[in-house]
Amino acid sequence: MSTPLELAIIIPTFNEHAHVPLLVAKLEQALTGTRWEVIFVDDNSPDGTADAVREIARVDSRVRVIQRIGRRGLATACIEGMCATAAPVAAVIDGDLQHDETILPAMLDALRRDAALDVVVGSRFVAGGGTGEWDGDRVAKSALATRLSQKVLNVGLTDPMSGFFMIRTNLVRALAPQLSGIGFKILLDIMAAADRPLRFLELPYVFRCREQGESKLDHVVALEYLIAIYDRKFGNVVPVRFAMFSAIGVIGVLIHMTVLTMLHIGLGAAFLGGQIVGTLAAMTFNFFLNNALTYRDRRLRGWRALLDGWVSFCLVCSVGAIANVGVAGFLYDFHFGAWAGSALAGVLVGAVWNYALSSRFTWGRY
Known part of the structure; x- marks a missing residue:
């Protein structure tokens, strides 16, 4: 009789x-x-x-790969x-060798000893841990993110940004429908989604330098962290993707007006020509920013x-503009002059249209 599977990494x-x-x-080892x-x-x-994993998996049945297409x-x-695992416990560890795999046995032992313990976290900020060769700016940003998560989400971890942890898989399966899946900070999502405070233990480790390739960290990752906090706090009221789409739309209006002003007032171009160029500039700006941020997980x-x-995207937004004007005009006539409310209603209808259709036909096809 074979030994039961204990751990999935x-x-x-x-x-x-x-x-x-x-x-x-x-x-x-x-x-x-x-x-x-x-x-x-x-x-x-x-x-x-994925092929590199398969090459090893052919001779080692402990190694598996899930190759995600379109996700x-x-x-x-x-x-x-x-x-996807049948193991009772799973550890999450980065693929760039920056996490210390030698503390995995200690993490597993902690969960074995204490049945009430939910998660064990590898922490850079408890005694004995460290951030390796991080510069002062990165340390300060991480400290700020930690304080923010503790303040807004009441997560008691010293290192809520950690991507290195071990957890009971039955807990993950129970929480999965409530997880947002946004960004890079899955631990924070798990801790905040639970309907009770999760019992945790933090074990120290020293963050390593990346040995090969380029770091996945950039300014967008920091933004995704803020987005994840918003989603956990307010996402059930206004979905985070729609909030981002709308915020970028507001910036697009400013781009439109700036281009129109420069061409029509600054250079004396015809109003109609300036309006067309301004519209195309705003649509182009909105498309690329949405591709980078709102639909980062589906980006083209x-x-x-x-x-x-x-x-x-331009076609969808063109139809959205027609819907905006049509709804606003109808409500204005119906309410005999309530222009502000009619205009806002038209904007809302146009925004919902653009969001729904672009989600389906622009970023939902690939």
């Missing part, structure tokens, strides 16, 4: 081909005496990460991986996909 990947064999070797499996959840990496995002990859890549997406 979930590794979300995108372009980590070179790290795959190194990770498996490190796990082999760290988890001696433990019955484990590793699941790489790959977002269809163009560098062949992106670290948080959703972690959720998918944790729900490559010139052909971007061109097709831009054309479909």
Whole structure:
């Protein structure tokens, strides 16, 4: 009779081909005496990460890969991986070798010893932990994000931004329908989504430098963190994607008016010509910013996909503008002069139209 599976290690990947064999070797060394499996959840990496995993999996049944087509995002990859295992416990660890896999046995032992413990977190900010070679600016930003999460979401972790943790999989499966899956901070999402305070233990580790490839961290990741907090706090009132789409639309109006003013007032161009150029500028700005932020998990890549997406977005928004004017005009006539309310109603109808149709036909086709 074989030994029951004890632990699954979930590794979300995108372009980590070179790290795959190194990770498996490190796990082999760290988890001696433990019955484990590793699941790489790959977002269809163009560098062949999924194939690198399959090459090892042919000779090692503990190694598995989920290659996601048309789905992106670290948080959703972690959720998918944790729900795909039969192991009672799952650990999430990055694919870039920056997390210390040698503390995995201690994390598992803690969950074995205390049945009431829900999650064990690898922390850079408890005694004995560290951020390695981070500069002062990055340390300060991380500290600010920690304070913000503790203040807004009442999460008591010293390192809520950690992407390195171990959790009971039955808990994840129960919480999965409530998880937003936004951004990179799945631990924060789990802690905030639970209907009771989760019992946790933090174990120290020192964050390593990335050995190969480029870091996935950028300013968009920081923005996604704020978006995740918004979604957890207010997303049930106004969905976060619609809020982002609308906010970018407001910025687009400013772009439109700026271009129109420059052409019509500054350069003396005809009003109609300036209006057309301003509209195209705003639509183009809105399309690319929505592609980078609102639909980051579905973002279009490559010139052909971007061109097709831009054309479909412009067509959708053109029809939305007609709906805006039509609804506003009808309500204005019906209410005999309530111009402000009629105009706002038209804007709302146009925004909902643009959001619904672009979600389906611009970012829902790929």
